[in-house]
Amino acid sequence: MSSDVFPGPFGPMPEAGAAAILWMPPQPDAPGPVRFVDGFEPFAEFARGQGTDPAVLAVDLGATWDVIAGHPEVLESETLATAAARFVGNVIADVHPAATWRMTSEPEIGTNTLSIPVTGLVQGMVQQPDQRDAFLQMLASWEQDDIDDEEMRALSAQDSAPAAVIVPARAYVRPALPILTFHDDRGEVVRYGHRWPDGIAPEESYSQESHPERFAPLSLVVDALVEHLSREYVVEVRREVGEDGAERIVLAPARGAQITITPAVPSVCVEAGALFHAIVPSCICDACDETAETAADELERIVLSIAAGGFREKYPVGRRAWLYTEVRSPDGERRESSSGPLPELPAEERERATALLRGLDDGWWPAWPLRETPA
Incomplete structure (x- = not known):
């Protein structure tokens, strides 16, 4: 197909899922990414009928928005509405050359950092x-978002590893957690952790948080972790009360990243190093279907990895001065990274963090030193 509106080449709309899972390796016979889709011509003809050159609209998203907003009849015809959505997506692809088409629940145009459902966009116009x-x-910052994303991906892909990983001879053992039973409104037992056997949670479950008290056993895990770390590593343990009145446990090692744990129900807060902050579990909605056991897995992984030397912080990264963190399990099998802007902090705290992280080896905090004779 050729066109005097968009530069092309043109392709059909991708099938559902064909371009939505971006981390899958490309298959030899898989279709390439589609930048411009066909099927937009009915809207181009409509624009011409209104005395507007579609080629002018093709390079001006604001003008395209004005035309569609001024002609609500576009939505009255399914054919015209579909063509308008494809036209708008092609306009976005023209002004943002990295954007390609994908199909999820509706057609979308986007990159790793932003994907725009075009049917909904036309309705919104x-x-x-x-x-x-x-x-x-919002679109004006898209190019910089992509640049930042590429920089963070490259950082995550670096062949960087901690100088040394140190684990005690005596392994941490999770305490036995009590078996708690919870019932729903009908009196039936709720099988947390196994509620959605097909992996699909109902839409209403995302806004429900039933029985948050099921995470109360995490306090036992916190106590066991503190006991293990203080027995095996050279670390000072302090119990303090924060400004908000919450009790917290500060683990200050002789060398390495300090950890502060604030135990609460339903979530435990973990702060470490200069800027790291995690909430475990991060979400307690019914859709996530977390249990005390799955939350304990995450809590133990974070805390034990930091003590062993598998913790990395880099700040500031890129033109936007984002924070990059990485937690790697002592056996190297689990590696999780995250990146994003800092929360609002006083300038002196940011400067302190910058100076502290500048002295690390490629962002890696050293492992805590082991006690010569475990306590």
């Missing part, structure tokens, strides 16, 4: 025309 400037402003 008609129903919420006042959102035009906010949408265009």
